[in-house]
Amino acid sequence: MVGLKRFAIVTCASVTTGALMISGCTTGGNAAGQGVDTIRGAWMEDPTTFDPALSETTDDYRAMRLAYDTVIRRDLDGDLIPGIAKSWEQSADQVTLTIDQGHVCGDGTPITPETVAHSLSYLADPETESLHTTGIFGYGDVKVSPDNAAGTVTIDLSEPHSEVLPGLAMPQAGIVCPAGLDDKEALAEGSEPGAFSGPYALTDADSGVRYTFELRDDYDDWPEYSEPNEGTPARILEFVVGADDAVANQLLTGEVDVAPVDSEELSRFGGEDSFDVVTAVTGEYYIMFNHNEGHPFADETARRAAAQVIDRTALRDVIDPEGDVIQTLGDENTKCAVDDESLMVDQDPEAAAKVLDGVSVRIVGANAIGQNGGGSIYIQERLANAGADVDLTNTDIGSWVAQVYDEPDTWDITLYATVNNLGTLSWGLSTVIGDWYSEGGRNVTFSENSTASEALAGALSAGSEDEMCDEYTQAQEAALGSTDFIPVSMVTQSIVSRGGFSVMTPGGREDYTTLRVG
Amino acid sequence: MIANEWTVFAMRKAAELIAAFFALIILTFAIVHLIPGDAARVVAGIDATPDQVAQTRTDLGLDQPILTQFWSYFSGVLTGDLGDSFRTHQPVVDAIASRLPFTLSIAALGIVITLVVSLALGLTVAGLTRGNRNQWLDTAFGWSTAVVLALPVYVIGAILIVVFAVSLGVLPAAGASSLVSYVLPTLAIASGPIASMSRLVRREAAVVLEQDYMRTARGWRISRLRQHVKHATPNLLSSTLTLSGLILASMIGGAIIVEAVFAWPGLGRAVVDSIIDRDYPLTRGIILTIGGIAIVLNIAIDIVLAIVDPRTLHSGKVLV
Numbered sequence: 001m002v003g004l005k006r007f008a009i010v011t012c013a014s015v016t017t018g019a020l021m022i023s024g025c026t027t028g029g030n031a032a033g034q035g036v037d038t039i040r041g042a043w044m045e046d047p048t049t050f051d052p053a054l055s056e057t058t059d060d061y062r063a064m065r066l067a068y069d070t071v072i073r074r075d076l077d078g079d080l081i082p083g084i085a086k087s088w089e090q091s092a093d094q095v096t097l098t099i100d101q102g103h104v105c106g107d108g109t110p111i112t113p114e115t116v117a118h119s120l121s122y123l124a125d126p127e128t129e130s131l132h133t134t135g136i137f138g139y140g141d142v143k144v145s146p147d148n149a150a151g152t153v154t155i156d157l158s159e160p161h162s163e164v165l166p167g168l169a170m171p172q173a174g175i176v177c178p179a180g181l182d183d184k185e186a187l188a189e190g191s192e193p194g195a196f197s198g199p200y201a202l203t204d205a206d207s208g209v210r211y212t213f214e215l216r217d218d219y220d221d222w223p224e225y226s227e228p229n230e231g232t233p234a235r236i237l238e239f240v241v242g243a244d245d246a247v248a249n250q251l252l253t254g255e256v257d258v259a260p261v262d263s264e265e266l267s268r269f270g271g272e273d274s275f276d277v278v279t280a281v282t283g284e285y286y287i288m289f290n291h292n293e294g295h296p297f298a299d300e301t302a303r304r305a306a307a308q309v310i311d312r313t314a315l316r317d318v319i320d321p322e323g324d325v326i327q328t329l330g331d332e333n334t335k336c337a338v339d340d341e342s343l344m345v346d347q348d349p350e351a352a353a354k355v356l357d358g359v360s361v362r363i364v365g366a367n368a369i370g371q372n373g374g375g376s377i378y379i380q381e382r383l384a385n386a387g388a389d390v391d392l393t394n395t396d397i398g399s400w401v402a403q404v405y406d407e408p409d410t411w412d413i414t415l416y417a418t419v420n421n422l423g424t425l426s427w428g429l430s431t432v433i434g435d436w437y438s439e440g441g442r443n444v445t446f447s448e449n450s451t452a453s454e455a456l457a458g459a460l461s462a463g464s465e466d467e468m469c470d471e472y473t474q475a476q477e478a479a480l481g482s483t484d485f486i487p488v489s490m491v492t493q494s495i496v497s498r499g500g501f502s503v504m505t506p507g508g509r510e511d512y513t514t515l516r517v518g
Numbered sequence: 519m520i521a522n523e524w525t526v527f528a529m530r531k532a533a534e535l536i537a538a539f540f541a542l543i544i545l546t547f548a549i550v551h552l553i554p555g556d557a558a559r560v561v562a563g564i565d566a567t568p569d570q571v572a573q574t575r576t577d578l579g580l581d582q583p584i585l586t587q588f589w590s591y592f593s594g595v596l597t598g599d600l601g602d603s604f605r606t607h608q609p610v611v612d613a614i615a616s617r618l619p620f621t622l623s624i625a626a627l628g629i630v631i632t633l634v635v636s637l638a639l640g641l642t643v644a645g646l647t648r649g650n651r652n653q654w655l656d657t658a659f660g661w662s663t664a665v666v667l668a669l670p671v672y673v674i675g676a677i678l679i680v681v682f683a684v685s686l687g688v689l690p691a692a693g694a695s696s697l698v699s700y701v702l703p704t705l706a707i708a709s710g711p712i713a714s715m716s717r718l719v720r721r722e723a724a725v726v727l728e729q730d731y732m733r734t735a736r737g738w739r740i741s742r743l744r745q746h747v748k749h750a751t752p753n754l755l756s757s758t759l760t761l762s763g764l765i766l767a768s769m770i771g772g773a774i775i776v777e778a779v780f781a782w783p784g785l786g787r788a789v790v791d792s793i794i795d796r797d798y799p800l801t802r803g804i805i806l807t808i809g810g811i812a813i814v815l816n817i818a819i820d821i822v823l824a825i826v827d828p829r830t831l832h833s834g835k836v837l838v
Contacts, residue, residue: 246692
């Protein structure tokens with residue numbers, strides 16, 4: 001019996017000692033503040049590519065911004081400021097960029113007008129099959145011509161497009177240096193350091209685990225924002241992958257320095273002086289109606305009735321409490337966005353009930369919008385309260401996208417969210433007005449609002465900013481006047497940083513080149 | 519005669535192995551096609567035009583007849599080529615190779631801890647409660663293991679994180695950045711199996727400790743520790759090995775939840791991401807790998823059991 005007790009005691013003691021020994025180890029936290037040369041962040045998934053033209057996910061864009069500079073950047077208020085180009089001129093069908101001398105690639109090659117032209121030609125080439133070509137250059141042919149003597153690059157468009165400049169400020173339009181264009185496979189893998197034109201070079205990629213970037217020794221081309229970016233750029237940036245469910249804990253334990261955090265978790269940092277929270281916007285939430293014949297919301301009266309029962313502020317609180325409620329598909333940083341609440345339909349549940357009572361409505365929703373698809377559930381409740389017979393399908397993003405785009409007969413209404421890297425009105429508006437998706441456009445609602453569509457086309461082919469804004473105003477007023485869609489709020493991403501680290505959001509957008517220590 | 523029994527046994531195991539793998543290949547091919555949504559649309563991106571979606575479908579081979587797709591997959595598996603990830607274009611074999619060690623390491627550590635702790639705990643409790651002594655210990659053991667068994671692994675993981683990472687700050691909350699990162703995921707994955715296996719060991723040990731040869735050992739005044747380690751433990755091996763094999767297989771599959779809670783970069787998290795991304799080749803490859811490991815483990819346990827206890831050569835367990 002004594003032997004057995006001793007065995008039990010020894011076992012317990014061993015376990016306790018082991019636990020204490022382990023406890024004695026630190027968690028490897030990064031000491032915050034001055035003297036630290038590494039910032040540890042978090043990404044949701046592995047980047048799919050390091051080729052800016054072929055990038056398509058949020059984490060792709062984060063990586064592209066670090067590794068590739070763009071010819072134009074956005075200031076903190078969203079205005080365009082110089083990047084690789086020091087100035088520019090724009091007409092309806094031509095943009096001329098004057099390239100700033102002194103920028104160099106990761107392998108020391110100077111970035112010349114020819115370098116820029118080759119990179120933009122690759123982006124515009126239909127054979128590249130970039131998803132971003134039409135957003136940046138429009139739907140016509142594109143010719144990019146360098147003039148090394150004049151130090152300029154000229155972009156000629158066969159069809160006018162007024163949003164080339166904001167397009168060129170997107171990370172997807174990052175300038176790829178010749179070494180990358182010469183070896184597309186290495187470019188996609190991020191294994192050719194000479195391809196990089198941005199401040200950071202990818203030095204280690206451990207798929208599913210971590211990506212490490214190192215500040216280029218020869219880089220000194222930081223954008224000149226209207227307010228100085230205090231602190232020192234980190235020499236090393238490390239991003240762990242797939243930690244989105246655990247990242248709040250990791251921030252609290254000091255394992256991560258800066259990371260995007262879900263709005264539901266932000267209260268954990270509310271009372272902590274040692275954390276800063278900045279909010280970036282990534283797009284817009286809005287309600288789309290299926291206008292196709294035979295669907296209940298083909299009728300404008302039914303769309304107005306839906307707007308009369310859906311409280312946009314309440315819906316915002318369900319899906320993204322940090323986002324501002326919007327009156328169109330953009331906020332104050334979006335050029336030409338209207339901010340006129342009189343364009344919104346007033347709440348009137350009683351009037352709505354007279355229209356919606358007994359109407360069959362099919363909602364297709366993404367369970368990622370609001371907790372467990374709370375946004376679509378809210379819409380279901382409101383329409384059902386008005387007497388509609390509502391059928392809700394809340395599904396994952398992949399199924400939702402496929403259903404909205406490729407099975408238009410199966411849904412009547414959906415809560416939509418853009419990823420608006422352009423930061424322009426057209427990105428959202430063209431999904432609800434203008435040419436139909438099935439006919440080569442982007443409009444997936446089958447709306448037929450000729451006034452709004454013509455004004456949108458006019459804005460995209462405008463030769464001046466004033467003309468563009470006049471046309472955009474007409475387009476927004478016409479679309480909102482017939483309740484073609486219901487704007488809800490901006491899509492936000494809150495970024496939490498530990499004390500001693502900071503990040504800025506130029507134009508309201510996430511940009512990890514602004515990460516600083518101290 | 520004995521050699522003949524073993525030959526028959528080996529042939530049966532080989533046949534089971536081949537049949538199970540073939541079924542697994544068919545299952546993994548079929549299962550991804552049950553995932554709703556259009557992989558080509560998801561891979562092409564939300565902003566892709568109909569032409570781009572169609573081109574993506576062609577590029578991925580999804581426009582081919584289903585039998586052609588199956589043959590491509592089947593012949594690839596036979597040659598060790600699981601295709602390329604739809605999303606990252608990385609060879610699936612490479613993606614699995616980079617993640618498998620993380621999953622296997624916590625599963626292997628988990629089973630070792632489970633075996634050591636369960637045997638020690640079960641034997642100790644059985645010894646201390648033999649002959650209706652220390653009934654309070656028996657009750658406490660039963661209740662505490664029942665509570666642990668009732669807790670889902672994600673709750674146990676969350677409790678471990680709150681206590682050891684967030685409150686005490688002595689262990690990392692997530693990730694696989696250092697050796698200490700293994701502690702919490704391993705404890706989380708092993709806690710349930712420890713509870714179930716220690717109950718089994720305690721029950722089996724209670725029977726073994728009443729056997730004549732154990733009474734003889736006690737009469738010879740052999741130390742308790744030696745009695746238990748040398749004489750009792752070998753007689754518990756058959757049941758514990760059987761259960762540990764099943765537990766190890768379930769740990770590898772069950773790592774999905776633990777890896778999500780602890781942001782562990784293993785196969786479990788990757789398979790969830792791949793399903794969401796409609797990355798068919800990666801989903802198939804990971805399920806095939808996890809299923810393949812489970813099949814091999816089960817057959818390996820049958821073989822070990824047959825060696826340890828030749829009577830199982832004729833048992834229903836072996837001659838399935």
